[in-house]
Amino acid sequence: MKKTKYPIIWEKNNFAIKIFCSIPNIATGILLKAADSHFIIDPGDGILRDLNKELKTAEILKISDILVTHGHHDHVGGVWSLLTYLKVMNKKTPLVIHYPKGCIEIVHIYNAFIDVYKNNISYKIYLKEIDGTKAFTSKKVLIQPFPVIHKEYISDHKTTRQVPALGYKFTYLNTKICYGGDTAYCDTLVKNARNSDLAILEAGHDEDTPDEMHMTLKEAKSIGESAKEYYLVHVPE
Numbered sequence: 460m461k462k463t464k465y466p467i468i469w470e471k472n473n474f475a476i477k478i479f480c481s482i483p484n485i486a487t488g489i490l491l492k493a494a495d496s497h498f499i500i501d502p503g504d505g506i507l508r509d510l511n512k513e514l515k516t517a518e519i520l521k522i523s524d525i526l527v528t529h530g531h532h533d534h535v536g537g538v539w540s541l542l543t544y545l546k547v548m549n550k551k552t553p554l555v556i557h558y559p560k561g562c563i564e565i566v567h568i569y570n571a572f573i574d575v576y577k578n579n580i581s582y583k584i585y586l587k588e589i590d591g592t593k594a595f596t597s598k599k600v601l602i603q604p605f606p607v608i609h610k611e612y613i614s615d616h617k618t619t620r621q622v623p624a625l626g627y628k629f630t631y632l633n634t635k636i637c638y639g640g641d642t643a644y645c646d647t648l649v650k651n652a653r654n655s656d657l658a659i660l661e662a663g664h665d666e667d668t669p670d671e672m673h674m675t676l677k678e679a680k681s682i683g684e685s686a687k688e689y690y691l692v693h694v695p696e
């Protein structure tokens with residue numbers, strides 16, 4: 460399979476997305492831009508380096524929302540350094556971290572951060588647990604979360620269990636970007652990706668038989684073709 464070339468950059472009607480990378484078991488990192496507002500999606504390892512190449516410090520300090528699809532290390536590995544950087548650079552405006560209910564990784568990272576730095580944090584951090592599919596708006600972007608199916612292996616490396624996992628559909632003015640996060644083929648993703656201006660779809664399962672953890676190339680493409688444009692990400696390298 461051909462390697463996905465990162466970064467992936469897409470823009471329409473002042474709504475833009477930059478996928479710095481999305482490599483299974485290594486890191487994902489995504490920046491969404493609506494006019495002058497920025498959102499970080501799935502801050503995996505390396506997000507701080509990538510943000511600093513892309514934005515001025517003042518712009519990074521203004522970021523108000525982080526959206527997490529699930530707690531796997533390749534999607535949240537950069538949260539600690541990002542929170543610490545914002546503190547060191549004296550961020551003053553609040554930061555909201557949106558994450559799926561039951562995603563203990565985010566809760567533990569947050570609790571550890573608060574415990575380590577205690578009263579020495581210059582900005583407020585709000586954890587916003589998402590339970591259900593209620594849409595919300597931030598900086599004029601409508602954010603529609605939707606549940607997806609994603610699993611992980613337990614310690615025997617054979618048995619799997621479901622992890623709390625979301626996809627997000629972002630609408631700015633009339634432009635729609637759908638990001639499924641890590642997911643098996645599922646109806647909620649099919650529905651949200653359809654007619655989007657852009658669908659970002661993982662194709663992390665490198666065999667032809669479907670599983671309940673990631674999508675095959677064929678499954679991801681079939682969903683992608685229902686959107687106006689699509690990119691396949693999280694493809695094993």
Ligand SMILES: [Zn+2]
Nearest residue numbers: 529531609641
């Ligand atoms: Zn995952």
